[in-house]
Amino acid sequence: MTIELEEPPLTQDNKQVAKDLFAGTMGGIAQVLVGQPFDCIKVRVQSAPEGTYSGSIDAIKKLLANEGPRGFYKGTLTPLIGVGACVSVQFSVNEFMKRYFDKKLDGKPMSLLDYFYCGAVAGFANGFLASPIEHIRIRLQTQTGNTKSFSGPLDCAKKIYQTDGLKGIYKGLGPTLIRESIGLGIYFATYEALIARDLKQHPKLTRADIPAWKLCLFGGLSGYTLWIGIYPVDVIKSKMQTDSIKDPKYKTSLSVIKDIWRHQGIKGFYKGFAPTILRAAPANGATFAVFELTMRVLG
Template sequence: MTIELEEPPLTHDNNQVFKDLFAGTMGGIAQVLVGQPFDTVKVRLQSAPEGTYNGALDVIKKLVQNEGPKAFYKGTLTPLVGVGACVSVQFSVNEFMKRHYDNKLNGQPLSLLQFFNCGAIAGFANGFLASPIEHIRIRLQTQTSSTKSFNGPIDCFKKLYQQQGLFGGIYKGLVPTLIRESVGLGIYFATYEALIANELTKDKSITRADISSLKLCAFGGLSGYTLWIAIYPIDVIKSKLQTDSLTKPTFKGSLDVVNKVFKSSGIKGFYRGFIPTILRAAPANGATFAVFEITMRLLG
């Protein structure tokens, strides 16, 4: 069974891909600026040894005391450039796939499953870019003054490659990243389009361009919630792999992470850092979708 969603005709402007990329980049920059402090707290909780922190508030307290407020934006340069690129890929591939389905359906509305497929393909493509970017960001976020190994993202990239090569170093955690991105972004974009469609159905006198920024933020925030609720345990597995020792690794792979986390902490081990992630989901993803949509409107 398919659920048909009302969708205005998609433009086939030859410059559309460039518009999608630019608007996605703007959305990605907004996401980083809003969400980076939450993400730093999440990563510290996910990757620290058991007992290091007593929750998100304890991470915040210790970061401020030991490293200062700037610590919340550690490794920001990498995601500012990288997440901008990632979100531009996510949105441009998603929009491209929507146009692909639109051509096949001769203007008929896409189903919820088709919107999911668009997002899943966008997520899979994005995973190859997101994996090294997140790996470098996480290495920078988790190092302290006493454990500092890298002098910025370029130095981190060089050392990861020198020590473990491309797939063992730079692309460490690629498999869970691809799974997370494919499933997560399929749900993410399908949720957003369903909310947009519902709004257009309620008031047939408006178009997508008439939906207010506040509602776009709300829809983006709700989409962010569904994304993280669905894929958070996979993100924990990825983070464990990407913060593991390069010279004396604790984990042999994703399945080994699952076994060891479950044995040591049970199910709750897969949800460490969940609260700051959920708190981040609404503002960060709300800003992402709102900035993307508004930028697209300005571009025409």
């Protein structure tokens, strides 16, 4: 299946790359501001010991009772900087790969699989940045009440490094790379397919004419396909990254899988799924809309 998109000629110069990076950063900041409360609940439900929360609503109630509304934005500084950088990498590498395929195909339409490859390469590259950033963010998000092991992101990174070196900082890298590669392949391919479908239904319009609300809708739907496709991998990653630093329970992803299956069965791989799906539409809708609109402003 080929996807015909009416776009301006793609260029590979440094100026274009800088635009991609800046627009991606803006999209990442929008994603964090919109999605952080949902993400905080997701991580707590995923990683808490069995019986801590009866569900997402219970986690919300306990967070509000113990920490107030500000608790939803615990550890926000790390993702605000980090996710901005991550989404910047995701979108800039994806755009770079689209330009690569455009040149390789000599301007012929890219297929859905080509767009998947572009997203998968972007996801793999991003995984090396996302893994330590998410590890630190998760450590901060799961600190409850007055029991605090870390005073902030730098203190967290320092203590992890002192205990387990660079290997500790990059704990969960394997499942992160799998999640990002497959997930972002699905993510960007879905978005481009939706854009192509809309342009086919309105032949007189160009990509720049698509209204912001549609960009949000397409981004939200892409977020759904992303998380439905890779959610169990995210649970495995979160379990590894909330494991004890000094006396870890899990040595590999396989040990996490075995433990979840033994104690919770298949449902254990979908803990925290509700807040993730609720977050998917607004967070990813905002990400794509802000990226596209920023690119239009930059020309």
